[in-house]
Amino acid sequence: MGGHGHGNEAKSAGSDLPEGVVRVSRNMDASDRLFVPAIAAGLGQTVKHFFTNIFGKEKYTQTVQYPDVKIEYPHRFRGMHRLVPREDGNPRCVACFMCQTACPARCIHIVAGETDDQRIEKFPVIFEIDELRCVVCGLCVEACPCDAIRMDTGFHPKPVYSREDADFGKADLLGILGREEAKAAGQRAKDKPPATAAGTGRVERAHGDHGAGGSAGGYDHSH
Template sequence: MGIRKVGGRHGSKEELYVPGILEGLGATVRHFFRNVLAPPEKKYIRTIQYPDVKVEYPHRFRGMHRLVPREDGTPRCVACFMCQTACPARCIHIVAGETDDERIEKFPVIFEIDELRCVVCGLCVEACPCDAIRMDTGIHPKPVFQRKDADFGKADLLAILGREETQAGERSNVAPPPSAAGTGRVDRAEGDRGAGGRTGGY
């Protein structure tokens, strides 16, 4: 049994190409006159007089990273390396160290983000179990003359503030110390649901 080839046959309209060109030009002309003559609410494209008028970033805009601090000013990060592992651009560098606080096993001695390598995917924010890193600053990285100026350390990331509406749920994600009458066990399962909408487990 032979192989039967089935193919579409072009009509005279497709073979001439002229009707297709005219149809495309018609759409272009229609959009042009609608954007020029129509009222602003019916235009396809809204012209922004930049830089005199700047477009406000949407609420879910992924801005620069920041580290969420605890009440004592230390970062909520517990150096679990989840964000560094999830980052496809490998722009996060963490060096962990031991802490004297019995409620926290580790803390980041070094926490650096290379904003030039970041692809703004947000996977680091999704991977963090403690809601310690966010991209709710509403700002984008500023241009730099030297590459080293785009490396943000722990102090730099803690100094960056988030937008006011995203800071409402920030508080310490460390369980309070056990009372004298308690069992002495720290409940690590009691997390904090911050503005990021996730539960911190440390």
């Protein structure tokens, strides 16, 4: 009722409407004002769906039976980030802190260290991403001067049982494959068992990802 009262008041002072704004009157007849017929119609629809879904041949069900069934993501979905390894399996990251600086969610935590390798000099001793904080904005990827962090995996962070588990460390982030690489690894698997990349465990990990009971069962490549 209050709403209608306002409407009438506004109408009486309606001459001050800005140009281009049209006031539309909401014509409600007696049955609309009672609401009861509308409620009955809505309930009828619900009951119809209920029985159709149980006994009918064509069901109305929209629910996807996750995780048995998965919806294919759009091709441009980037997904969770990963650290890109060098050939020796160590991360490309030089601990320049550009990603940490760019990160609006402050979810990246790096501790830098020094190596004896003069070509590298600086490397991340700790590289952690708090997946609970990450907003998957991709600014870290933009900021990285050496393409050490990418968002090309096409899947979510796995669900975790504690906050600590959501802090993904260097090994976790290195162990993930990009969408294309995973695909390539998967295709190779059809021909013959892949030679595991010694030291990195990368290929092994990727297969675990595909299997239902793999060690990193939470990672799911839904491409």
